Amino acid sequence: MLSPNSVTRQLSDQISLAKAFVVIAKESNNLQFAWELSAQIRNSQVLLSSAATRRVPLTTRESDTAIRDMALLLFQGQQLHYDSATMIMKLKAKIQALEEQMSSVTEKSSKYGQIAAEEVPKGLYCIGIRLTTEWFRNLSLQRKIKERMQMEAKLKDNSLNHFCVFSDNIVATSVVINSTSISSKNPDRVVFHIVTDEINYAAMTAWFGTNQFKGVTVEVQKFEDFKWLNASYVPVLKQLQDAETQSYYFSGHHDDEKTPIKFRNPKYLSMLNHLRFYIPEVFPALKKIVFLDDDVVVQKDLSALFSIDLNGNVNGAVETCMETFHRYHKYLNYSHPLIREHFDPDACGWAFGMNVFDLVEWRKRNVTSIYHYWQEKNVDRTLWKLGTLPPGLLTFYGLTEPLDPTWHVLGLGYTNVDPHLIEKGAVLHFNGNSKPWLKIGMEKYKPLWEKFVDYSHPLLQQCNFH
Numbered sequence: 357m358l359s360p361n362s363v364t365r366q367l368s369d370q371i372s373l374a375k376a377f378v379v380i381a382k383e384s385n386n387l388q389f390a391w392e393l394s395a396q397i398r399n400s401q402v403l404l405s406s407a408a409t410r411r412v413p414l415t416t417r418e419s420d421t422a423i424r425d426m427a428l429l430l431f432q433g434q435q436l437h438y439d440s441a442t443m444i445m446k447l448k449a450k451i452q453a454l455e456e457q458m459s460s461v462t463e464k465s466s467k468y469g470q471i472a473a474e475e476v477p478k479g480l481y482c483i484g485i486r487l488t489t490e491w492f493r494n495l496s497l498q499r500k501i502k503e504r505m506q507m508e509a510k511l512k513d514n515s516l517n518h519f520c521v522f523s524d525n526i527v528a529t530s531v532v533i534n535s536t537s538i539s540s541k542n543p544d545r546v547v548f549h550i551v552t553d554e555i556n557y558a559a560m561t562a563w564f565g566t567n568q569f570k571g572v573t574v575e576v577q578k579f580e581d582f583k584w585l586n587a588s589y590v591p592v593l594k595q596l597q598d599a600e601t602q603s604y605y606f607s608g609h610h611d612d613e614k615t616p617i618k619f620r621n622p623k624y625l626s627m628l629n630h631l632r633f634y635i636p637e638v639f640p641a642l643k644k645i646v647f648l649d650d651d652v653v654v655q656k657d658l659s660a661l662f663s664i665d666l667n668g669n670v671n672g673a674v675e676t677c678m679e680t681f682h683r684y685h686k687y688l689n690y691s692h693p694l695i696r697e698h699f700d701p702d703a704c705g706w707a708f709g710m711n712v713f714d715l716v717e718w719r720k721r722n723v724t725s726i727y728h729y730w731q732e733k734n735v736d737r738t739l740w741k742l743g744t745l746p747p748g749l750l751t752f753y754g755l756t757e758p759l760d761p762t763w764h765v766l767g768l769g770y771t772n773v774d775p776h777l778i779e780k781g782a783v784l785h786f787n788g789n790s791k792p793w794l795k796i797g798m799e800k801y802k803p804l805w806e807k808f809v810d811y812s813h814p815l816l817q818q819c820n821f822h
Contacts, residue, residue, distance in 0.1 A: 363413070363414045363415070363416055363419050363423075364404065364407070364413065364414055366423060367400050367403065367404060367414070367419060367422065367423060367426075368404070370400065370423065370426045370427070370430065371397055371400050371401065371426075373430060374393050374396065374397050374426060374429065374430065375397065376447075377393055377429075377430065377433040378390050378393045378394055378397070379447070379450075380433075380447075381393065381433075381436075383450065384436075386436070389429075389432070389433070389436070392429060393429055393433075396422075396425055396426050396429055399422055399425075400422050400426060403418070403419060403422055477793060477794065477795075477821075478819075478820075479816070479819045479820055479821030479822065480525065480526070480527055480793065480819075480821065482818075482819035482820075482821070483526055483527065483559070483563075483815055483816065483819050483821060484526060484556060484559045485559075486815060486818065486819065487526070487558070487559035487560075487562040487563050487815070488558045488559045488562070490562055491558035491559065491561060491562040492558060497562065497565065497566070500565070501561060501562075501565035508573060508575070510547050510573045511547060511549070511573070511575050511641075512641040512642070513547075514641075514642060514643045514644070516545050516546070516547050516573075517545055517546050517547065517646070517658070517659055517661075517662050518547045518549065518639070518642055518644070518645045518646070519536065519546065519547070519548050519549070519645065519646045519647075519648055519658075520548070520549040520550075520551065520635065520638070520639065520645055520646075520647055520648070521533075521548065521549075521550050521551075521647075521648050521649075521650055522550075522551045522552075522579075522628045522629075522631045522632065522650075523550065523551075523552060523628065523650035524552050524553055524555070524556045524626075524628060525650050525793075526556070526559055526560055526563050527793060527809065527816075527821065528650040528651060528791075528793060529550060529560070529650050530563065530564075530567070530809075531653060531805060531808045531809060532648055532650055532652055532653070532654065533548050533564075533569050533572060533574060534569055534808045534809075534810075535653045535654040535655065535808040536548070536572070536648075536654040536658065537569040537570040537571075537572045538570065538808070539654050539655055539656055539657055539658070540570075540572075540657050540658070540659065541657045541659065542659065543569070543570040543571045543572050544570075544571035544572075545659070546571075546572045546573070547572070547573045547574075547575070548572060548573065548574045548575065549575050549577070549638075549639060549645075550564065550574065550575065550576045550577070551576075551577050551578070551579055551628065551631060551638060552576065552577075552578055552579075552628070553578060553579060553580065553626075553627075553628060554578050554580045557576065557577075557578040560576045561576045564576055577638075579627055579628065579631060582637070582638065584637055585627070585634070585637075590630075590634070590728075591728050591731040591732050591735075592630050592731050593627065593630075595731070595735065629744055630744060632647060632708065632711075632744065632748075633724060633727045633744075633747070633748075633751065634724060635647065635713055635715065635718070636715045636718050636719050636724065637724070639715070642715055643714075643715055643716050644662055644712070644713065644714055644715060644716075645712075645713050645715060646658065646661055646662070646710070646711070646712050646713075647708070647710070647711045647712075647713060648709070648710055648783070649708065649709040649710075649785065649787070651709075651769065651785065651786040651787060651791055651792075652709055652710060652783050652784060652785045652786070653783070653784045653786075653804055653805050653808060654782065654783055654784075655781065655782065655783075655784060655804075656781075656782035656783075657782075658782060658783070661712050661763070662712075664712060664757075664759070666712065666714050666717070666757040667757055668717065669714070669717070669755050669756055669757040670713060670714055670717045670718045670721060670723055670752060670755040670756070671706075671711055671712070671713060671714075671752040671755055671756045671757065672711060672712030672713075672714075672756070672757045672759050673706035673707060673708075673710075673711050673712075673752075673756055673757075673758070673759060673764075674706060674707055674710070674758070674759050674760075674761050674763055674764040674766075675704040675705070675706045675758045675761075676704070676705045676706055676707050676766065677703075677704035677705055682704075682705040683701065683702050683703060683704060683705055684699055684700065684701050684702070684703045684704075684705060684749060685701035685702070686705065687705065687740060687743075687745060687746040687749055688701075688739065688740050688746055688749070688750070689738060689739055689740060692738055692739055694733060694739065695739055698753075699749075699750070699753060703753070704758070705745075705749060706749075706756055706758070707745075707764060707766055707785070707787070708744065708745060708748060709764060709766065709783070709785045709787060710763060710764040710782075710783040710785065712759070717755075721755065723751060723752070723755065726750075726751050727747060727750075727751040730747055730750045730751060731747060734747070761777075762777075762780045762781055762782060763781075763782045763783060764781070764782070764783045764785060765777050765778060765780075765781030765783065765784050765785065766785045766787050767785070767787065767788070768784055768785060768786045768787075768788075768792075768798065768801045768804070769785075769786035769787050769788030769789065769790045769791055769792075769797075769798070769801075770787070770788025770789060770790055771788070773801075778804070784804055786801070786805065792804075792805035792806065793805070
């Protein structure tokens with residue numbers, strides 16, 4: 357006990373215990389005692405600091421008073437039942453209260469983030485309104501665009517490179533096409549097929565009819581014109597019209613809040629989100645097509661995708677199973693016998709967003725009927741909860757050809773991505789809530805998207821889109 361090191365250690369131990377007593381004293385509303393402890397802690401810390409500064413160990417004489425005064429206070433704390441058992445119980449209660457508070461804050465943060473992700477920016481809304489107004493006001497524009505589309509033989513020419521985008525976002529879709537045209541070695545061989553809804557059809561048609569993209573051919577359709585798209589043929593359409601399903605998607609009150617809020621996004625009610633399973637019906641004349649989500653940017657020539665051998669498979673996609681949470685067991689309910697019997701839980705997941713589809717094989721294998729089978733089996737939502745990826749994993753199980761990871765780089769809308777992957781990536785995907793056209797978009801990745809937006813365009817300036 358007379359060792360200089362022992363003196364220093366004893367003071368340090370007293371300070372640690374006193375700090376714990378300060379917490380308990382404050383919780384017990386004994387503020388006077390908490391103040392006395394804090395003052396003595398400071399005195400002891402000054403002694404230790406002084407000794408460390410002069411590089412000479414504390415002596416028993418100079419530390420005796422501090423150790424004695426602190427011992428008296430610690431004894432007083434013990435008389436107040438500030439013993440270890442009491443301290444542990446109170447600290448556990450405090451930790452539990454803080455955890456509950458943190459859980460509540462996290463839930464609120466998630467909800468507010470989801471609301472922000474679902475908003476339509478004023479500028480984007482303005483663009484849609486102005487384009488729609490121009491379309492209905494300018495009959496010559498309507499006539500000119502319709503005549504051009506009727507004469508466009510490229511739309512069914514299978515020697516060309518066909519891409520499809522299903523979206524109601526004019527600017528996002530424009531970025532996809534603009535970035536593809538700029539990155540393409542032969543943009544005149546590129547054909548884009550856009551499918552939107554009736555609300556946005558006029559605006560989409562006016563925008564892509566009056567803007568040029570280096571010779572890229574652009575077709576705009578609305579899914580309401582598809583005669584085959586009815587509840588008797590499309591199970592999900594019947595489900596989406598169900599009032600209980602709509603309530604489930606919008607509120608999530610029917611599963612005791614167990615479903616993550618990101619899967620309660622009302623976008624899953626949009627037929628545009630489910631059309632990816634009906635591509636052969638949407639484009640009956642085509643043999644191969646590349647599907648792109650509207651939240652991607654293309655920065656390499658994609659023509660090589662059309663010569664990739666899918667080895668008899670239907671879907672060419674980049675696998676995402678580098679981490680365990682991107683395997684099948686993450687998306688499907690393996691407590692259900694149908695899932696457990698038919699699918700390997702450790703099978704690699706893959707991503708929608710940039711997919712090469714062999715439509716000849718799709719039709720030959722009747723893949724759409726496989727999708728219908730699993731949708732009908734999941735009418736009670738026991739196989740998977742929400743979203744389009746889980747049914748995609750089931751539908752294309754054993755029919756997916758892995759592509760080189762550089763074709764499709766994901767995560768720019770929710771996480772940090774390796775800069776080398778971004779540099780090498782052909783298609784950059786802003787999957788996640790932080791879309792680049794929203795205020796909550798990740799600032800360091802926004803320039804990758806914004807460089808394909810012409811902010812000098814009169815309409816974008818009038819609508820203050822930035």
